Amino acid sequence: MHELALCQSIVRTIEEAAHTHHVVHVRRVRLEVGPFAGVELQALRFAFDLATRGTRAEGASLDIIERPGTMWCCDCSMYCTLAQRYDPCPICGGHRLRLAGGETLRIKDLEVD
Template sequence: MHEMSLCESILGILQDQAVSQKFSKVDRVCLEVGPLSGVETEALRFGFDVVTRGSLAAGAKLDIIEPQAAAWCLPCEKTVSINERFDPCPECGSHQLQVTSGEELRIKELEVS
């Protein structure tokens, strides 16, 4: 389960920010996880709870935002919503799509004390 290693990396970022921003506790973490990122959000939630035990983020609320994936269609020159990486363009049926969003995995917000 690679979500555990992702959670360990997130905790590392939180610890680094605690030093540079001078806070001692994380109360809430808001992550943006795109549907094309390859991350299972429930596994991420579980991993976050496990990895943060006994740390500055112990007991922190984890909010996950899951934005819609989008792609640029080369033939019809439109930005379209997609559900999966190899979906056809909903406008023209072409498979010549360039993903423009949906692969994100980033920390959007932190509430700290």
């Protein structure tokens, strides 16, 4: 389950930011996740609870903001939004698509005390 390793990295980033800004407790973490990030969202939520134990983010709520996946279609020269990586272009039905966005997972913001 690589989601636990991802959450441990997220918690390290949160702890560093909390230390830098003299934050006592993190109440909420908002993550942006694209559909091509290779993350199982339920597993991420479970792993987040484990990874935050004993940290300033223990008990924090995790809000996941799902971002669209964006592709560039080489057939019709248009950007399109896809839910699945190997879906055809919704504009022309072509399959020659290049990834243009949606593979990221990033901390959007924190709500702190």
